[in-house]
Amino acid sequence: MAKLKGSSGKSSVIMCRTPKDFIEKGIPIIVRGEGTRVFDRDGNSYLDLTSGVTRPVHVGYGRKDLAEAAGKQAAELCYFTPVNFTNQRAIDLAESLSRFTPGNINNFLFVCDGSEAVESAMKLAKQYHSWKGDKQRFKVISRRGAYHGVTALALRAMGTVLTMRHSMEPLTPGSVFVESPYCYRCPLHLTYPDCDLLCAGDVRRIIEFEGPEHISAFIGEPIQQGFGALAPPEGYWEVIREICNDYGILLIIDEVICGFGRTGRWFGIEHFGIQPDIMTMAKGISSGYVPLGAVGCIDEVIDPIGTFEHIHTYANHPVSCAAGLKNIEILDQENLIERAAEIGAYFLDQLKSLEEHPIVAEVRGTGCWLGIDFTTDKKTRAVFPMDRLGSIVQRALRKGLIIKLMGQALELAPPLIIEKSDIDWGIKIIHECVAEEAKDMGLA
Numbered sequence: 001m002a003k004l005k006g007s008s009g010k011s012s013v014i015m016c017r018t019p020k021d022f023i024e025k026g027i028p029i030i031v032r033g034e035g036t037r038v039f040d041r042d043g044n045s046y047l048d049l050t051s052g053v054t055r056p057v058h059v060g061y062g063r064k065d066l067a068e069a070a071g072k073q074a075a076e077l078c079y080f081t082p083v084n085f086t087n088q089r090a091i092d093l094a095e096s097l098s099r100f101t102p103g104n105i106n107n108f109l110f111v112c113d114g115s116e117a118v119e120s121a122m123k124l125a126k127q128y129h130s131w132k133g134d135k136q137r138f139k140v141i142s143r144r145g146a147y148h149g150v151t152a153l154a155l156r157a158m159g160t161v162l163t164m165r166h167s168m169e170p171l172t173p174g175s176v177f178v179e180s181p182y183c184y185r186c187p188l189h190l191t192y193p194d195c196d197l198l199c200a201g202d203v204r205r206i207i208e209f210e211g212p213e214h215i216s217a218f219i220g221e222p223i224q225q226g227f228g229a230l231a232p233p234e235g236y237w238e239v240i241r242e243i244c245n246d247y248g249i250l251l252i253i254d255e256v257i258c259g260f261g262r263t264g265r266w267f268g269i270e271h272f273g274i275q276p277d278i279m280t281m282a283k284g285i286s287s288g289y290v291p292l293g294a295v296g297c298i299d300e301v302i303d304p305i306g307t308f309e310h311i312h313t314y315a316n317h318p319v320s321c322a323a324g325l326k327n328i329e330i331l332d333q334e335n336l337i338e339r340a341a342e343i344g345a346y347f348l349d350q351l352k353s354l355e356e357h358p359i360v361a362e363v364r365g366t367g368c369w370l371g372i373d374f375t376t377d378k379k380t381r382a383v384f385p386m387d388r389l390g391s392i393v394q395r396a397l398r399k400g401l402i403i404k405l406m407g408q409a410l411e412l413a414p415p416l417i418i419e420k421s422d423i424d425w426g427i428k429i430i431h432e433c434v435a436e437e438a439k440d441m442g443l444a
């Protein structure tokens, strides 16, 4: 396992999903951030087109007002239990969030991250059905290509990053997988719109096969990360919503990435005009300044539950909630959601120029979340080798640019405050790296 040794040579930091040879070659130790840039301890500066690689830093690095809001709350009340008591900041954050969440998502539990939010959402769904007398509903439908986190129930729904899934098998029973709406390489070998949205319609057949009386929820990201910022075709979510309604299945929309302006709306599902029953949030909810996630739901889900059997010590944490509040205030008052839509449209327009490369298959994106899909053959849409994508990411890093790889694609998710000059420079570097890689592969 990859370990990063401390100065004495005795201690080490256990690295997540990092190959040993990365440590041997040397990785940047990031010590500071300012706006869209981060700096390592050797004094190198990087333009970060990923908001911290896992994409939380929506408002940018180095916001003193946000840091101060958390510090002030820690001095006033650092902690109190979420059981039988609550705290004012949790109430305030619920009130603030409910101004922006879609429809009637007005009830919130605050947790520490996206996985905990998904775990809580699945428990809410299960306990909702149980309290209504449907004690057998335990299965959750998710999609191939889905990423919902790493806690037990979240991992059960993971349809991508299969090494993580397989390393922990056997998993909690109850996974049901359906296809993702990945039109560029349709898993059903169909073409939109002639396909009549079979990837969505087919969910009905799978529910019948699994037994509707066993199915608790359908979970999906409004725009999916698995294949690189993949928006579904028009009409997809309406079909899924209708099927869930027909079978009494709760629809959990996972906004962990899409929420808080990432796609140019407060929440990703707003692009598709349907109402979730439960919503999960994290990342942009606190812009990464403190660990924070949330699950929200409509009254009809929470009301039948007598007592919600679930607790984390740090649920509804006052310091995290104070930071979340300040972050939402910044997003709102500085119009960063509208900005994400505008600057994201510019980014996508400029990034399309990459499609001239023989190895770039498709450039897509919504707001400040963009994907570059690759292929070794544009005619057959052949899959691109992952190690080659990793090599493009490393080339960019050496030139001072942070981008990330996601499945067969490269992904970009900059802080929403990014300026056009940074976008232009970033695209120039990506062009160089893609051209160098293509030449190396003999595909230039």
Ligand SMILES: Cc1ncc(COP(=O)(O)O)c(C=O)c1O
Pocket (backbone or CB within 6 Å): 054, 113, 114, 115, 116, 118, 147, 148, 149, 150, 221, 225, 254, 255, 256, 257, 282, 283
């Ligand atoms: C859609 C989605 N859900 C859940 C998670 C899990 O969030 P976390 O890593 O904060 O536990 C992620 C993480 O990337 C995610 O993208």
